[in-house]
Amino acid sequence: MSARARIATLYLLGFAIDLANMFIFNAALPALGRELAASVAELAWVGTIYMLGLTVAIPLGSWLARRIGERRVLVxxxxxxxxxxxxxxxASGIATLLAWRLVQGLGGGLLVPVGQSMAYRAYPPEDRAHLTAVVMTVALLVPALSPAIGGVAADHVSWRWVFIGIAPLAAAIAVLALVWAPVDRLTGAKPALDIQGFLLSAITLFCLPLGLTLISQTGSGPQAMILLVIAAVAGVAYVRHALRSREPLLDLRLLSDPMLRTGSIIYLCVPGVFTGVNLIASLYFQDRLGLTATQTGMMMLPWAGAAFVAIMSTRKLFASRGPRPLFLVGMALTSVGVLLLATPFAGQFLVRIASFIAMGFGASLCTSTAQTAAFTSIRTERTAEASALWNINRQLSFSLGGSVLGGLLGLFLVTNGGAGTAMPYRTCFVIASILIVLPLPFVLRLQPLEPSV
Structure with missing residues (x-):
């Protein structure tokens, strides 16, 4: 195996671990909730707090790599x-489990940007398209297979092995990194950290989803409002700081580019919302429709097949049609797929299959188109900064999707007195279908692609 192939393999293995940590727990959540006596809102935080750790740590990964070296950060x-x-x-309780999930997220957030930078730098520009195809394949297969694996573990062993099983894999990849990754040779001045920007962004990204989650919990309204106000104040302060700073942690001025801006909004409203839909669907299928964790996890397989077709179609269609029609079709199909779950026919197997096929094709069409469109007009020297901004938005979208819809489900369940009806779940699906098409005004304003500069 060549040196560059080894570096790419390290990144892909680490990326797979990160994706598994995002998706493998969905089908195991009901079992976890029963054993730890966790509420729906608390279960939503199993995914959300991991995303928070990722979001906070991603910009620190590149900075730490320049300070102490990529190999050390990777290990x-x-x-x-x-x-x-x-x-x-x-973990013996939900609070302890969430704390350890935050630790997992911090580790994953340091891993992703450093591994990605090492892998793409190892390949010349003419070979990066092949690397990207492999990365997208991993990004498709792991989310598709992980819930099924988590469901089998929850049904036949214990949800705890979903956690513990990841540890030896991560440790083995760390050993490979010590052997395969090039030794760090640091040169030049060590960059200073934008401490003010980091603190303001961390406060915003932590308080916002926490406040949204607490809204759904009885008696937590005042605390939720305080957290949301803190998030708003810190967010505004960060925007002002970033627009005035010469070297902000995240350069928000890049969002003036319409392609990057629209792609970011698409990510918030389509794959981000799907994260919340997948969480609610896992609970709905098991708590109301009587499916097992294994059956619930298997629903991602038709999703993956449709997603693969969408990803393979995007490259050709993007060049011939441009992003606007692809976004429109993707949003429409995803919204229709979610609405199918809100119907009384969701208990039928074929309806669930049709729903996940529509969501898989539509969401992946939007995601792959957004990924391509976001960097078409960004100057080469600004690509690294745009990439950091893109990855923060990507993680924030997953965090907000689970927090908002999980919080709404908890609120609706409380409002209905915990009655064993499907209405709270169906209401969340309808709201999600509306959120998915919110980017429509931005998409309609997109102009045909121009040559990049």
């Missing part, structure tokens, strides 16, 4: 993930 991040996985598997 340390994998070991942090391993420790967090062991701790989560041994």
């Amino acid at each position: 340390a991040s994998l070991l942090i993930v391993a420790v967090g996985s062991i701790g989560g598997g041994k």
